[in-house]
Amino acid sequence: MIKIKRWNPCDTCAGTGAEPGTMPSRCSACNGSGQLKQISKSLFGQFVNVVQCANCGGTGEVVSSPCRKCSGEGRRKEASQIKVEVPSGVATGNYMTLRGEGNKGSRGSEAGDLIVFFEEKEHEFFRRHGSDIIAELEISFSQAALGDSVEVPTLGGSAKLSIPGGIQSGQVLRMRGKGLSELRGSYRGDELVKIQVKTPTKLNSKQKNLLEELAASNGSVGKTNVRKMRS
Template sequence: MSKRDYYDILGVTKSASAEEIKKAYRKMAIKHHPDKNPGDAQAEENFKEAAEAYEILSNPTKKSRYDQYGHAGVGGASGGGYGGAGMNMDDIFSQFGDVFGGHNPFESFFGGGGQQRSGRRVAKGSNLRIKVRLSLEEIAHGAEKKIKVNKLTPCKTCDATGAKDKSSVSTCSTCGGSGQVRRVTNTILGQMQTASTCPTCNGSGQQITAKCNVCHGDGVMRGEETITINIPAGVSDGMQLSMSGKGNAAPNGGIPGDLIILIEENPHDTLKREGNNVVYDLHLSFVDAALGMSIEVPTIDGKAKIKIEPGTQSGKLLRLKAKGLPEVNSYHRGDQIIHINIWTPKALSSEERNTLENLRDSPNFKPQPGKNDKSFFEKMKEYFE
């Protein structure tokens, strides 16, 4: 099932400002919040969908990639947890500090929240960045890469809690486990209640009396993980993909960061990329060009046989339709352009020289340039336009 457009989900245009996007998400979050719609699976799905859209469109880098490449630009085409896909409720509610000014508004809107979301601060791990080099063939067909990544992983000894044992974890005495301390202030408009992060537990709602001997209370350790990356066909050099939750683990069992994958393209031995098209320089002797012939040329998919018409001129462009690269998240595929180059020998035998001398004065061997002959670059420009 294809994903809906993120702008349509939030009801904004591509030109919407960051504040307009935040306002639209705030409206959708309140409308579809599960506490406001208990037991409504569709409302919860809409709630998650809006959160995913906001997670992409509120980030300038991800928004730029989405505007350029669609869902594939933020990894949505892979179905493997890229971009905003696969967000859980902890991910979503971790956004509310930015969107709703540092607190969870649903506590007051809906009587404290039917699902006991207390507003505790959930730490998030840092993102990781890696480079993946691809051949032109891998770009054409997509690729699966298994990469070993050195990263922070959850401590197995304490199950990422940072505590020596279960008895070493207790509810914070300052905030009572809510992660926030509240203060009531008298104003001319009446009493106003404000909330701030608990200074004792830093918003976690818990205190650790004895730290884990292995991770020393951090809940994370340096380790190595093999990650399988499914790269969609048609990516380009410099493009970035994102795998949600595959970055560094967060302290004390928080939300892991993302893995950012930077695509690098290995140069091909014989083919050159021009957008989604590929160009091949074919060198022919003037005898083959004059007489015509059949010849095999390399393509991304193997060899292809083409016919050279008699009298083919240097600079002529031939096209192999749909033999180029696919567009990301699309069925459209570019073409292969064959650029004809006539090769002239530098060394001749006496017999070859005599033969050519006899042909020098033949009318058929006199150059006959046309008035409207165009350069190779002009032809290429016209073709790609």
């Protein structure tokens, strides 16, 4: 639902512009046709021009006692709520036209269209990449080493993601079909989950002992690997 201000038919006079109980009368200038013929003479002959009657604005009727609520306009500016079905996959810059949802014309003439422009808002978790969405997931050192099954947010709520043991920071897990659908078409993108392994900063003595034991069994104390930087 969106809120807009637009001209709506006046409910007091039902859009006629005439005070309730009175009727609009036939325009005397155009005899009710709404059009006037203008004849002009020139060297080449006679020209007939058909123009809109200025007296009645082309409606063929004049309101002798105008509706007090809309002062004879037949419409009033009001706040209106309009239901907009946002198609999945829209992006900033897309727009849609809602036929007849714009300003209503005065005294029953045709209504205009409402053009809705879309602008994307930042999402709490997701970044968008075409029809894929990307999120970052922080996992613990032990989850990375042993693997785990975790619940991650998706566009529709949440879904289970299984983290394989031995995963590295920066690796990306793909959840198929959990992205956005294409604006035109049935293809649905994926949710890409970038893993971030969190190094523990506060360890109690038991955890510290366990990690020291692990390091000793790995034979990794005092050893590192240097390698070329990946860009």
